[in-house]
Amino acid sequence: MTLFSLKNKTAIVTGGASGIGEAISKKFAAQGAQVHILEFNAENGDRTVAEISAAGGKATFHSCDVSNTEQVAQIVATIAEKQYIDILVNNAGIAHVGNLEGTAVADMDRIYNVNIKGVYNCMHAVIGKMKEKGGVIVNMASIASSVGISDRFAYSMSKGAVMTMTLSVAKDYLDQGIRCNSISPARIHTPFVDGFIGKNYPGKEAEMFEKLSKTQPIGRMGKPEEVANLALYLCSDEASFITGTDFPIDGGYIKLNG
Template sequence: MKFSLKNKTVLVTGGGSGIGKAISKVFASQGAHVHILELDPANAKDTLAEIEKAGGSSESHECNVADQQGVNKVVETILKSGKIDILVNNAGIAHIGNIENTSETDMDKVYDVNVKGVYNCILAVIPGMKETGGVILNMASIASSVGISDRFAYSMSKGAVLTMTYSIAKDYVSHGIRCNSISPARIHTPFVDGFIKANYPDNQAEMFANLSKTQPIGRMGTPKEVADLALYLCSDEASFITGSDFPIDGGFIKLNS
C-alpha cells in the first residue's frame, strides 16, 4: 500500500481540531498509532472516537506545547512504549494586527506557542530520532514568505517556523532525520467559521465568499487536502525530500506576485 504508515508512531500537536484533526485521522487510516497533544483533552475526544470507529489506533495527552517540562513528560511517556517515528508540529495560534496594535503580551503569547512550542517538541524528540531516524513536519504558512496585512506577530512566528525547518534539516540529515514544512493559505476550518461569525455576524455568507476569492483558485483549501500532503511528506515515498517548504495555497503566492 502506497503511503503506508503501518507500525509508525506519530505525534501530532493540536491534533484534535482543524488541520491537526484531519492529519490525525488520515495518518491513523494509513496504519499509524497517533498520539494527539492537546491543551484541552476534550478537543481530542471526537477525533479519538472517529479514529476508533474507523478501526484506527490513537490516544491523547493533555499538553501545552509552550511548556517545555510538560512536552518532555509526554514524550518520555510515549518513548516508554517504543520510538517516535514522526512528529507533526501543527499546534498554533493566530493574531490579527500590525505592529502598532500588537501588544507585548500578544507578541509573547504568539511566540510561546508558535515558535517556542515547535522548538520544545523538536528538542524533545531529536535525541531518540538521532538513534533511529525519523520525520519532522512543521506547519508554517504562506505568511512565512509573503506579506500578509494585519498579521505582524503571526507572520513573524511562522517565518521562524520556516527557518527552523531549514536549520533542523541541515543539522540532522546525517542522522537519517528528514524535516520539511507545509505553508497553507486560507484553509476552511472551524476557526475560520468562528472568526466570521464573531466579526461579521450580519453578513457571514458574503465574508465567506470574499475570503474564498482571495485564493486565485476561487476557494479555500480543506483540512483533508493539507493532511494528504502531510501524509506524502511523512511517508517513505518522500524519502528523498528534506529541507523543503511546500505551499498549499490555491496559487496565492505565485499567481498574486
C-alpha cells in the same frame, strides 16, 4: 505494496484534534500509524480519539500545552518508553490580527510561546530519540512566511521562524536520517475560520466567507483533508528524498496573486 503506508509507525501530532491537525491525525491513523494527539482542548481530544477508534485506527490523547517545556518533555518521554517515535507533526498554533502598532507585548509573548517555543519544545523533546533510527518532522508554517499579509505582524513573524527552524533541523540532522520539511497553507476552511468570521462579521458571514474564499486564485479555501494528504506524503517513505523544503498549499496564492 500500499502507497503512503504508515503501518507500524508512531506519530505525534500537536493540535491534532481540530481543523488541519484533526484531519492529519485521522489520515495517519487510516494509513496504519499509532497516533499520539497532543491537544490543549480535552473535549476535542477525546472526540477525535473516539472517532479514530470507531474507524479501526489507533490513537491516544495527551492533554498538553505545547508552550510548557516540562509538560512536553514528560509526555514525549512517556511515549518513547514504549514506542519509537517515527514522526512528529508540529501543527499546534494560534493566530493574531494586528499590524505592528496593533500588537501589544502580551500578544507577541503569546504568539512566541505557542508558535515558536511550542515547535522548539516538541522538536527538542523528540530529536534525541529520533537520532537512533531516523525519522520525519513536519512543521506547519504559512504563506505568511513568504509574502506580506496585512494585519498579521506577529503571526507572520512566528511562521517565518518556523520555516527557518525547519531548515536548521534539516541541515543539522541530515546525517542522522532525520528529514524535516514545512507546509505553508493559505486560507483553509476550519472551525477557526468560521469562528473568526462569526465574531468579526455578524450577519455578514456568507458574504465574508465568499470574499475570503476568492482571495485564493483557485477560487475557494483549501480543505483540511488536502493539507493532511500533503503531510501524509511528506511523512511516508515515498518522500524519502525530500528534506529542508517548504511546501506551499495555497490555491496559487504566492505565485498567481497580483
